Amino acid sequence: MLEELEIRDLGPIHHARLAPSSAMTAITGETGAGKSMLLSAIRLISGGPAQSRRVGPGAQEAWAQGVFAVAQDNPAVMQAKDAGVDAAADEGELYLSRTVPVNGRSRSVLSGHTVPRSVLQKVSEHLVTIHGQADQLRIASAARQREVLDAYAGDAELVDAYGKAWNALKAMDERLDALEHQQADVRQRADYLRESIERINQVDPQPGEDEELKAKRSRIENAASIQQGVNGAIAALDASQLDTDADSSGATDLVRRAALSLRSIRVDGDDTYDQLAQRLDSIEADLSDVVFTLSRQTDDDDDEGDLDAINTRIHDLGELTRRWGPGLADVIAWRDKAAFEVEDLDASPEKLEQLRADRDRLARRALDAARELSAARQKAAGDLGERVTAELGELAMAGSRLDVRVVPHEVDDADVMRTLDAHGMDDIMFAFTPFPGSEPLPMGSSASGGELSRLMLALELTIAERRGEAADMTFIFDEVDAGVGGKAAAELGRRLAKLARSSQVIVVTHLAQVASWAQEQYVVSKGAAGTLPDEPGGIGVTTTVTRVDGEDRVREIARMLSGSESGTSLDHARELLSASVE
Incomplete structure (x- = not known):
C-alpha cells in the first residue's frame, strides 16, 4: 500500500x-x-x-x-x-x-x-499497477494475459509442477545433446580426466593429511628442544617419572605432603584446614594429569616416523594441490566430480539408451503436467470471460465482451518439445469485442484508452472477487x-x-x-x-x-458538476457525497 x-x-x-x-x-x-x-x-x-x-x-x-x-x-x-x-x-x-x-x-x-x-x-x-493509456499495452502481451488467467485460476501448484517437469526435461535434453555430439576435444578431455584421476588415486590423499604431516615434521625437527622442555617440566613436577631411584621431591609430592600435614590438624568445630587439604588434593590431581600428558607426549615423539618419508609424502600431496587445489579437500572433490564427468564422456551405447528412456519418461511426465494445467486454464477461461463481460455491462459498456481463449498445441508424439514450451502447451489470447457485431480482436488493439481502462477495472474486480481477500x-x-x-x-x-x-x-x-x-x-x-x-x-x-475535505471538498465536487459554486451546485454536491456511501 x-x-x-x-x-x-x-x-x-x-x-x-x-x-x-x-x-x-x-x-x-x-x-x-x-x-x-x-x-x-x-x-x-x-x-x-x-x-x-x-x-x-x-x-x-x-x-x-x-x-x-x-x-x-x-x-x-x-x-x-x-x-x-x-x-x-x-x-x-x-x-x-x-x-x-x-x-x-x-x-x-x-x-x-x-x-x-x-x-x-x-x-x-x-x-503498484498503473492502468493508464500508456500502461495498458502490457496486457496485450501473451505473457501478461497468461499471468492474469493463472492468477484467476489459482493454479499456482500446477504451474510449479509443470515448471519442474519442464526444467527436468530440458536438462536431460541438454545432457543427451552433449553426449551424442562428442568430438575429438571431448575425447581428449576424457583422457585428461582419466589420467588425472589415476594420479590422484595413486597418492590417495586424505582430508587434512598435509597439515597433519607438516605438524608432525615440525615436531620431529624440534624434537630435541621439545624433549628438553618436557623432561624439565616432568622433573619439576614428579622426578620419579624419569628416574625411579630419584630422591628429590617434585611439586606433586610436595603438594601431597602439604595436604597430609593440614589433615593432621584437629580443631573442634573448625573444618578450615580440612577444606584447604581438599583444595590441595584437587591441585595434586591436576598436576598428576599434566605429568601423565607430558609423559605420553614423550612416548608419541618416539614414534613420529621417518622424516624423509614424511617429506616425500608432503611433496606428493603438494603436487596434487598445485594442480587441482588449493587444498586437499578441493583435490578430492575435483577427482569425484571428474569421475562423474568421465562416466558421461565415455557413455556407452547402453548408457545412452538408458538416458533416452529416462528422457521419454520425463517427456511423458511434462506432457501430463501440461495437460492438467491446460485443463485448469480452459475451465477458468470461460468463467473469467463471462464474469468480466458482466462487469463491463455495469461500466457503461453493454454489448462489449471479453473472450478468454485457451488453445492447446497439437501433440507431436514424435517430439514432445514441439508441443511444449516453458509455460505449458497453450496459446492464450484475450479477445475483446467493443460493441455488438464487431469482430473479436486481440486486447490492446480493439479498444480506446477509456474502454481499456474500464476493461482492466472489470478484470481487477473479477480477480479480487475470486481471490476473496485483501491484496497488498x-x-x-x-x-x-x-x-x-x-x-x-x-x-x-x-x-x-x-x-x-x-x-x-x-x-x-x-x-x-x-x-x-x-x-x-x-x-x-x-x-x-x-x-x-x-x-x-x-x-x-x-x-x-x-x-x-469538508466544505472544501463540497466546493470541488460542485465545480466538477457544473463549473460553478452556486447554491444549487453545492446542494447537488452534498447530495452526491451523501449518496456515494455503501
Whole structure:
C-alpha cells in the first residue's frame, strides 16, 4: 500500500506530498493543471524512463519518492532482499525514490540504498499497477494475459509442477545433446580426466593429511628442544617419572605432603584446614594429569616416523594441490566430480539408451503436467470471460465482451518439445469485442484508452472477487472515466469503491460521480503566475496539490458538476457525497 508520495520540481509541481487513503483516493483538477505529473512520479519510482525535460523550470533536478507499507510475505520484500535491502529493518516499509537531473543519468534508491533502475522495476511490479493509456499495452502481451488467467485460476501448484517437469526435461535434453555430439576435444578431455584421476588415486590423499604431516615434521625437527622442555617440566613436577631411584621431591609430592600435614590438624568445630587439604588434593590431581600428558607426549615423539618419508609424502600431496587445489579437500572433490564427468564422456551405447528412456519418461511426465494445467486454464477461461463481460455491462459498456481463449498445441508424439514450451502447451489470447457485431480482436488493439481502462477495472474486480481477500497492491486508474457520464459514471465510481475494499485504489478523474466515492480527495490546481524559483526573471505558472475535505471538498465536487459554486451546485454536491456511501 502506498502510504506517501512526495514530489519535488517535477514539471510544474514545485513540491507536493500526498498521503493516499488505504481504500480509494481521487485525484481531480481542471484539464491541464498537471494531474499527469502525479502519474509520472509513480512511473519514475517504478523504474520507468527518466526524461530530463520533466525537470521543473529553474530546478537542477526532479525528485520523487513513494513510501510503501509491505507485508513480509510480499514478493517485493524478497526482491528487495536480493538487492541487499531488508524491509523488516524499516518496520515493514519500502522507500522507492528517483532523482532525475537536468544533465546526466537518473539515480534510483531503494530504502536508502542506491540500486539499478531494474531493481525498482522488479520491486514495484509487486506494489503498484498503473492502468493508464500508456500502461495498458502490457496486457496485450501473451505473457501478461497468461499471468492474469493463472492468477484467476489459482493454479499456482500446477504451474510449479509443470515448471519442474519442464526444467527436468530440458536438462536431460541438454545432457543427451552433449553426449551424442562428442568430438575429438571431448575425447581428449576424457583422457585428461582419466589420467588425472589415476594420479590422484595413486597418492590417495586424505582430508587434512598435509597439515597433519607438516605438524608432525615440525615436531620431529624440534624434537630435541621439545624433549628438553618436557623432561624439565616432568622433573619439576614428579622426578620419579624419569628416574625411579630419584630422591628429590617434585611439586606433586610436595603438594601431597602439604595436604597430609593440614589433615593432621584437629580443631573442634573448625573444618578450615580440612577444606584447604581438599583444595590441595584437587591441585595434586591436576598436576598428576599434566605429568601423565607430558609423559605420553614423550612416548608419541618416539614414534613420529621417518622424516624423509614424511617429506616425500608432503611433496606428493603438494603436487596434487598445485594442480587441482588449493587444498586437499578441493583435490578430492575435483577427482569425484571428474569421475562423474568421465562416466558421461565415455557413455556407452547402453548408457545412452538408458538416458533416452529416462528422457521419454520425463517427456511423458511434462506432457501430463501440461495437460492438467491446460485443463485448469480452459475451465477458468470461460468463467473469467463471462464474469468480466458482466462487469463491463455495469461500466457503461453493454454489448462489449471479453473472450478468454485457451488453445492447446497439437501433440507431436514424435517430439514432445514441439508441443511444449516453458509455460505449458497453450496459446492464450484475450479477445475483446467493443460493441455488438464487431469482430473479436486481440486486447490492446480493439479498444480506446477509456474502454481499456474500464476493461482492466472489470478484470481487477473479477480477480479480487475470486481471490476473496485483501491484496497488498496499489491500483492506479487514469482515463477510466473517458466517454462516461450520468448514471454510468456513478456506477463506475461504485465499482472502483468495490475494488478498494480489497486493494488500495487511486483514480485520476474528471467526474464528480467517480470522485465522490473516494475516502480521500486531492485537487491539482494551477497557481498564480509569478517568478519561478531559482530562475531570475522567469515567469510561469506553478501547480499545487491540496487535500480537500469538508466544505472544501463540497466546493470541488460542485465545480466538477457544473463549473460553478452556486447554491444549487453545492446542494447537488452534498447530495452526491451523501449518496456515494455503501
